[in-house]
Structure formats: structure tokens, C-alpha cells
Amino acid sequence: MHYRQDIIEVFSTFAQLEADRFRKWLTDPKLRRSIKKCLEHTPEASNAEIFWGIYWHKHWQNQSHSLAKMHLSAYLQEPCYWAAEKTVAKFTNNQYSLADHFQLANAEVENILKGFKPEISNNLQAYAQMAIPTRLRDILRQRKEADGCTxxxxxxxxxxxxxxxxxxxxxxxxxxxxxxxxxxxxxxxxxxxxxxxxxxxxxxxxxxxxxxxxxxxxxxxxxxxxxxxxxxxxxxxxxxxxxxxxxxxxxxYPPMDSLDALKSKNDYNIIWDLPDPSSDSLIADILAQEDAQNSQNKLSQINDVLLKALHECNPQSQEILKLYYQQELTQQDIIKQLQISQPTVSRRLIKARESLLAALINWSQETLNISLTSNQIKDMSNVLEEWLRTDYSQFNLISQSS
Structure with missing residues (x-):
């Protein structure tokens, strides 16, 4: 099973920070035993991280495995760390350190798991990369507002x-x-x-x-x-x-305890009740629904669809979107900069979002053969908003520096 070593590490290790910088990966023995047992019982399963992300997410949803959330927390360590580093760089006057941001990001894993919709996208890590920075910004704004409140x-x-x-x-x-x-x-x-x-x-x-x-x-x-x-x-x-x-x-706004503190040796010797993770029906279900190798292109396809839809918007709408999402200007700031009325700014934003959402829905129906319900459309709208606030901004910054 040596060729599956990467899967074992990804789902059983946690980042340790020291002096506000990444130091090393710490392996949790109980998680390591758990994922190894999974791999031994399911030799037919895919070696792709995406596959096992869906596997543990389904267990978490069904509450059928006591370690599912811990495996997913390990899996999302990198998105949490990079989101924390990016947020620290962006909020230069922030009172919190990188370790604090990393702690906040890890505390949001439960909400990320709740927001992830496998029927829309099967890449949990890609979703987390979009969702965690948005949640961190919202939390920091709320904390700043609360700190200034009597x-x-x-x-x-x-x-x-x-x-x-x-x-x-x-x-x-x-x-x-x-x-x-x-x-x-x-x-x-x-x-x-x-x-x-x-x-x-x-x-x-x-x-x-x-x-x-x-x-x-x-x-x-x-x-x-x-x-x-x-x-x-x-x-x-x-x-x-x-x-x-x-x-x-x-x-x-609970106080943040350090995640960096080294655990004592006894912390790694806790006896856990490990249920049989082989779950043939769950594995079969995932294999039947998803081809992990082919689905790795979905995220880039979504980017292409949305960028094409953006280019089809009129120039003024494109400019407003850039100012609103990339530069994070308020509508009042945009009104002053572009010398246009507030109703025009609001209308352009709404129509642009509607056009992008329509393009995303059409792509889902045509490419993924998904018949969307009203709740799924609402979820997709949330995914679109996260894409605009993260991937779209990054794309523009990269384009300008190229």
C-alpha cells in the first residue's frame, strides 16, 4: 500500500505553527490507523484525494463514522492555512496573528462541511479554498465591529x-x-x-x-x-x-486558544472506538456517482464558463464588478468614482450576477445533467458569490501582473 501513502498523510496530519510560521506536520495515530484500515478494505477505490474527500463527507453527513470530521479537518488543513496567510496579508491593521487566523479558519470547518454540496461540485478542497477566505473576512469584520461596541x-x-x-x-x-x-x-x-x-x-x-x-x-x-x-x-x-x-x-466571538501548543504524549494514546470503515455500499455509491479522475477538471470548467459570461456583460457592468469585488469598494464609493447614480450601480450588479448565475445553471444542466431544485439554485448562487469574491479577484490580479 506504499503507493497510497499520500492519501494516508493528507487525511491524518495537522499543521503545527511556531513563532507565527508553519513548522511541521503532526500525524495523529488514530487517524492514520483509520485511513489505513479503509485503504486495506477497499483496494478497488480511487487513489484521488477528491474521492476520499467525498467518502468522508458522506460519512460525516450520515454520522456513520466517529472520525469522519477529524479526517476532513486534516484534509482541509492546507486551505485553512493559505486562507489565514492571505487574510493576514490583506488585513494589515488586524490585531490577530497568523496563528489566530489559522485557528479561526479551523473553527469554520463545520460550517464549510455544511455548505458543501456534492451534487454541484465534488471537490471539497476547491470549495473550501473559495469559502474559507470569505468566512474569515466576515468574522473579522464582525469582531472589529463588536470590539468597538459598548x-x-x-x-x-x-x-x-x-x-x-x-x-x-x-x-x-x-x-x-x-x-x-x-x-x-x-x-x-x-x-x-x-x-x-x-x-x-x-x-x-x-x-x-x-x-x-x-x-x-x-x-x-x-x-x-x-x-x-x-x-x-x-x-x-x-x-x-x-x-x-x-x-x-x-x-x-469566543476567545481563540492556540492550536500550536504541543500536545502531551498521552494525547496521542487515546483509545478510540474505530467502526469498520469498509462500508461497501458507500464505496460503491461513490464509485457509481463520480469518476474522480475525470471530475478534476470541473473547477477549471466553471472558471471558464463564468469568465466567458463576464466578458459578455457590458463594459460598465464589468467595471462595476471589478470595483465591487476586486477592490472591495462600497456602492457609495463606486457612485463617486464612476459618477453614476445609485440605482444604476445596484441594477448593474444585480443583472450581472443574474447573468453569471444563469450561465452556471445552464452549464450544470447541460454538462452534469443536473436537474436543479430551488434550494440547489440558492446554493449555487452562494457558490457564485464566493467565486466572485475569491477566484475572480485573484484572476484579475494575475491578469494585470502578466
Missing amino acids: NWALLRKVSKKQVLASLSHAGLSPAMIAQHRLAWCCFKELYIQNQAGGNSKLPEPNRQLWEDVANLYNSERLNQLTQQTPQSSPDIIEQWLTRTAIYLRAYL
């Missing part, structure tokens, strides 16, 4: 779903969650009413506001809370909401 501004902008999730994550009892939720609802209603405009630098709540919030809470608790609770004072309400803001920050 507790009260943060409480004002979050949703009820986020509040409930953060309170539950903090371990509060259902009764306490209900009380904190109601206090937040009362605060949000009164704090917004008492402010003028959309100023993000809101003043500190004064004593009168806390008294008003407490009065509203004590009135609403009789109808809103299922359990009988005593009245709450303004000081108690302020304490609850301060804690709620702390819980929200911890839930939405």
Missing part, C-alpha cells in the same frame, strides 16, 4: 435568537433565561425609543432608563413569564443585562 450597543443590535442561544450556552436555567430575555426585550424597546437616529456611539443608560426598564419588566412579567417571579429592581435589571452582554460576546 455593551448597550451590542444588546441593541443582536437578535432574540442570539440572546437565547448565548444564555443557554452560558448554562442558565430555563427560568433565568426567561427573565434575562424579558429584561433584554424591555431594555431594547425603551433604549431605542429614547435615542435619535442611528448613531452607533450611544450614551450610557442613565438611572431614569433603568427605572423605566424595571417598571416595564415588572409589568410584563405577569403575562410573559410562565413561573411566578418577584419584582426586580433597576440595579438587578442592570446586572442581568450586563451579564447578558458578556454572555453574548463569549458566545458570538
Whole structure:
């Protein structure tokens, strides 16, 4: 099985960083044993990484193998690292290091696996290369915005779903969650009413506001809370909401622990229950659906299709797309630079995206024989947006330097 050594390494090793630089690959013995067992039981399977990426993704989807996510995390180490390095270079005033970005990227693996659609593209690593940089940029913008927020501004902008999730994550009892939720609802209603405009630098709540919030809470608790609770004072309400803001920050923007720390020797000797990974039906299913060797060209075909569709757009639309996606200008910046109206910019962006999506859908139907549902079209639209923000920008930069 020596000729399959590359597959073993790809799905069982993790990158170690030191002094904010890549140092070496660390092999996880339990993953190594797992992938070797797979290869021994499936000699007919392909040697292509794409094939085994789909294999483990199907196991992850079906929850039929306890190590599937770990194998996929190992597989996506390189996309995570390169996305982190690219983001560090782009966000020069960023407070986070390369190791921090790498940690953030690894934390997004679960979301990447959820967003990947094998029926649209069978190359998980190529999808991750497009999706991870986009997710990192969004996370950094959110963190920057949150870091500049007071507790009260943060409480004002979050949703009820986020509040409930953060309170539950903090371990509060259902009764306490209900009380904190109601206090937040009362605060949000009164704090917004008492402010003028959309100023993000809101003043500190004064004593009168806390008294008003407490009065509203004590009135609403009789109808809103299922359990009988005593009245709450303004000081108690302020304490609850301060804690709620702390819980929200911890839930939405958890602190980043170092991934670089060397594990102790015992960490590599954990006994894992390794289910039989041979799964003949799964292997047969993948082999029947995908020819891994032929499908490696799909990504380049998609690039060709989208670039051709881009060239067919009118010159003004092409210019707007470049400014919006490559230079990351806002619509207001584009209006000033091109001296055109806001409706024109918005309309050009929408029509250009629609043209590109139509080209991608037509290619999928004609080349892949896929009959797309509305949900699949929505997923494809997300893939298009990621392509515009990553591959399209890179292509233009490469073209200009050639």
C-alpha cells in the first residue's frame, strides 16, 4: 500500500505553527490507523484525494463514522492555512496573528462541511479554498465591529435568537433565561425609543432608563413569564443585562486558544472506538456517482464558463464588478468614482450576477445533467458569490501582473 501513502498523510496530519510560521506536520495515530484500515478494505477505490474527500463527507453527513470530521479537518488543513496567510496579508491593521487566523479558519470547518454540496461540485478542497477566505473576512469584520461596541450597543443590535442561544450556552436555567430575555426585550424597546437616529456611539443608560426598564419588566412579567417571579429592581435589571452582554460576546466571538501548543504524549494514546470503515455500499455509491479522475477538471470548467459570461456583460457592468469585488469598494464609493447614480450601480450588479448565475445553471444542466431544485439554485448562487469574491479577484490580479 506504499503507493497510497499520500492519501494516508493528507487525511491524518495537522499543521503545527511556531513563532507565527508553519513548522511541521503532526500525524495523529488514530487517524492514520483509520485511513489505513479503509485503504486495506477497499483496494478497488480511487487513489484521488477528491474521492476520499467525498467518502468522508458522506460519512460525516450520515454520522456513520466517529472520525469522519477529524479526517476532513486534516484534509482541509492546507486551505485553512493559505486562507489565514492571505487574510493576514490583506488585513494589515488586524490585531490577530497568523496563528489566530489559522485557528479561526479551523473553527469554520463545520460550517464549510455544511455548505458543501456534492451534487454541484465534488471537490471539497476547491470549495473550501473559495469559502474559507470569505468566512474569515466576515468574522473579522464582525469582531472589529463588536470590539468597538459598548455593551448597550451590542444588546441593541443582536437578535432574540442570539440572546437565547448565548444564555443557554452560558448554562442558565430555563427560568433565568426567561427573565434575562424579558429584561433584554424591555431594555431594547425603551433604549431605542429614547435615542435619535442611528448613531452607533450611544450614551450610557442613565438611572431614569433603568427605572423605566424595571417598571416595564415588572409589568410584563405577569403575562410573559410562565413561573411566578418577584419584582426586580433597576440595579438587578442592570446586572442581568450586563451579564447578558458578556454572555453574548463569549458566545458570538469566543476567545481563540492556540492550536500550536504541543500536545502531551498521552494525547496521542487515546483509545478510540474505530467502526469498520469498509462500508461497501458507500464505496460503491461513490464509485457509481463520480469518476474522480475525470471530475478534476470541473473547477477549471466553471472558471471558464463564468469568465466567458463576464466578458459578455457590458463594459460598465464589468467595471462595476471589478470595483465591487476586486477592490472591495462600497456602492457609495463606486457612485463617486464612476459618477453614476445609485440605482444604476445596484441594477448593474444585480443583472450581472443574474447573468453569471444563469450561465452556471445552464452549464450544470447541460454538462452534469443536473436537474436543479430551488434550494440547489440558492446554493449555487452562494457558490457564485464566493467565486466572485475569491477566484475572480485573484484572476484579475494575475491578469494585470502578466
